[in-house]
Amino acid sequence: MAGADGGVTRMRVLIRPKAGILDPQGRTVERALPALGFGGVSNVHVGRLVELDLEDPGRLPELCERLLANPLIEDYEIVAPPAGA
């Protein structure tokens, strides 16, 4: 989806720890929630968001594979930018 000015496209990548790998950050958050008054929350995982403006959005998967994520330990998901962004 080309940007309004035809120059760059704003894209988002969500990076999360691969299922099955111990995620101490997610576990810590999950364990802290009941004491803060939030019950009924489980399966918490903590990852990263990368936002970027790209001239050629077609290159984003390669960029994810080579740099933004480590495929051995992370999954990534390219997220379409919100409409009108």
Added chain:
Amino acid sequence: MPSSPPSSRHRELGLTDGEFELIVEKLGREPNPTELAMFSLMWSEHCAYKHSRRLLRTLPTEGARVVMGPGENAGAVDVGGGLAVAFKVESHNHPSAVEPFQGAATGVGGILRDVFAVGARPIAILDSLRFGELASPRSRYLLERAVAGIGHYGNSIGVATVGGEIAFEGPYEQNCLVNAMCLGLAPHDALIRSAAAGPGNLLVLFGASTGRDGIGGASVLASAELGELDGAKRPTVQIGDPFEEKKLLECSLELLQRGLLGSLQDLGAAGLTSSAAEMASKGGVGLDLDVGLVPLREADMEPFEVMVSESQERMLCVVEPERLDAVLEVCARWETLATAIGRVTAGGTLRVLRGGEPVAELPVGALVDECPLYDLHPAPPAVALYPAPPATLAAGATPGQTLLELLGSPNLASRRWAFEQYDCLVGSRTVRRPGDADAAVLLLGELAAEGDAVPALGVAIDGNGRRVACDPYRGAVEAVLECSANLACVGAEPLGLTNCLNFGNPEKPHVAWQMTRAVAGLGDACRALGVPVVGGNVSLYNEGADGPIYPTPVVGMVGELPDARRAGRLGFARAGDTVALLRASGWAPSLGGSELSKLRGEPLATSLPAAELGELRALHAAVRQGVRSGVLRSAHDVAEGGVAMAVAECCLAGGLGAELAIADGEDPWATCFGEGPGGFVVSGEMPALSAFGDALVVLGPVAGEVLALRCGELELTLGVAELAAVHERGLSARMG
């Protein structure tokens, strides 16, 4: 800026009516909003030391080894071999109470910059932290985040954190203390000062870009009690980036090494305003500075915002015009932004321009040197200022139970939980790691060949709150003595001292009294020990609705050892060694103001015993010499928790027990658990130890795996393993 009647705008910025009138008189007109903002910071307590400057002038600052005294970014002492050690301690209390991770991190960042701003390569960090009682969730939160922040910054930038202290006392609940100390090394002739000089020379800003970090932070936070601030006044938190600072450090040192800079100053509290004004003031010159040339992180910043921003990791330097290209080339190589933003001028005016148009024009003298100084109006408190601490030790506890309670108490338990979060090794200089000895020991040069003596530094940081609250004069004397005693235990002779004075609201007579008495004690102790003050920091207004913090002078001391191979240790070394007490003839440990007294929930004592400073100086020298000669195989200062605690710590550090007996004196509890300067627990072999004469009292042998201590009717017998378990858990189990 929001418009408001001129008569009240200055009050919002923290200036009194009298100060505003003085500004108008000096300018011959009213200041415009940008100028008013600049005055409000430069004339704040934090920047101008209005209530403390007269008191600080009473401290001794001269000595044969002083290379740079107070007034520069850091002080420095000569350590031989053409080298100087630059060092200083600074507070970052109020920002840490708001955001402890970034507050502590940027505190470390700021003190590192102060050291490399004089041309010294930082080699070590120490930190002194004080929070409310550990039982309070807020205190645990602050401790967790502050330690993480210090570790994050120090570890990432690659400077070893080698020592520190942590204390928990009720009066710090609303006003935590985060004091960070740094030391660095430089050849004498590489030390640089900050005075700007040479009209026509360029003012170059390098480092990170400028945003809205901390706008108003120095003046607003550090000059008012936290309770007075509502959410709207809390400024943007300063965010530190140690990676940026590492590049800045290497870039600065290379610029200095190449002789490209005329002077250098780091940007800290009050940002560009303070750095530029101080450089100009020291040099007796003026400066023209164009905010339009400052690289900004955010669009549309007003001139006053650019001038007061506290964005981190920035430096200001003066450069001869023909050297500018070389300076920019070095900065480019270190991937550090650098921009010429102004010029040194003759005459003493600081002119702020935007795109060439003047937006502020102020006499430098008015900003920096002519801030009014205020006399303190001290009066001893009419009523007790602090409540008795909560009792945590059951009445009727046996001596063994008492020792275990002390060992596991938050103030005395092992600090391993904290110091293992710090890299104490980077730089390959660390001879004594946290927990090995009473002070850190760092190599001065590279490791030498076998057999050669290896010169080293000893460094310690010690503060005192509760005992200074009992007796501000004697408590402050004790803080200096404790630092010197800790250095003696590693075999180091003190060369210089830096101090951070943390107090409440100086406009209140009882706080003014605490300050006046404490600084008097500090000064007398420094004079008696022959240790000059080379720099320091003051943090006032640490007080909330519940009253002031304990008066807390924090002392950092650097000393020299001729041979690192003879650095002292605190742990008993060998079964069969003799344990002894080395003490001053007037040594009289008492329970007033002691940790045991605190655990019993007793009200604070109202005085502490006097110390005979001449005798203590000689005793410290004797311990130092004993360590250097090897006669003392271990040496440990008797401090919090008294002799019983000290011997327990020696057993734990050495992994060995001991069978000890002490003459009981008037009160065996005071003898075993009482506190006061002038006692050391040492070990070594007889007959060599008898060279100490009457100062030495033999206690018994290092033996077995049990600590047995007898003092009159007071007896305890505890396994070293049990002592270790309690000691290890005291802090770590409460922190998770």
Added chain:
Amino acid sequence: MKFGVVRFPGSCDEVDALLAARRVSPAELLWHGDRDLRGADAVIVPGGFSYGDHLRVGALARFSPVMEEVERFARAGGPVLGICNGFQVLCEAGLLPGALLPNTSLRFLCRQVEVQVTGRPTAWTAACAPGDRLSLPVKHTTGRWWAPDPVLDELEAAGRVVLRYAPEANPNGSARDVAGVASAGGNVIGLMPHPEHAVDALTGSQDGLCLFRSVLEHGALVAP
């Protein structure tokens, strides 16, 4: 024989590695921006926080110009040692298996630990006897080495786990207590503990010296 020690923006222990290597043989620093190993016979990728650990530890450093030469050197059989952040960079570069994850405690930990020398001898461990216990310091936040189980089984079968934390001494939760691993050729190894901080009794143990001595005696380079 000459050591080359890489320096990235944010490296912290490169000078320590340089000083340690010099106890055994000449050594010099290699700037990250230069595609040039300056004739080094053995390369050390040191500890620290290259690029501030931003994005992911070691992720940015592995794309430095100097790393192109290090990768070429390694694939030709040249001895390469990755220490802590260096281990992270070598895993990101695919020169070593697995990846480094945050410590289970989520905290930085600086502590002296015992490790055992295991597996087949390599260029960097041949001078240490198998089963030897070395006392070395660790200091890291992201030291939990991990690889999928099939990879772990294969590595252990091939003797490529070269250092393991002593029982009860694992400081970061790494899989199967792995502290260091080797490439298939045995010329590249990575480890989280810091041998460069264990070369003098005055500042710690001396157990790290055997790694630097090993490569002097056993690190023959296969010509590219």
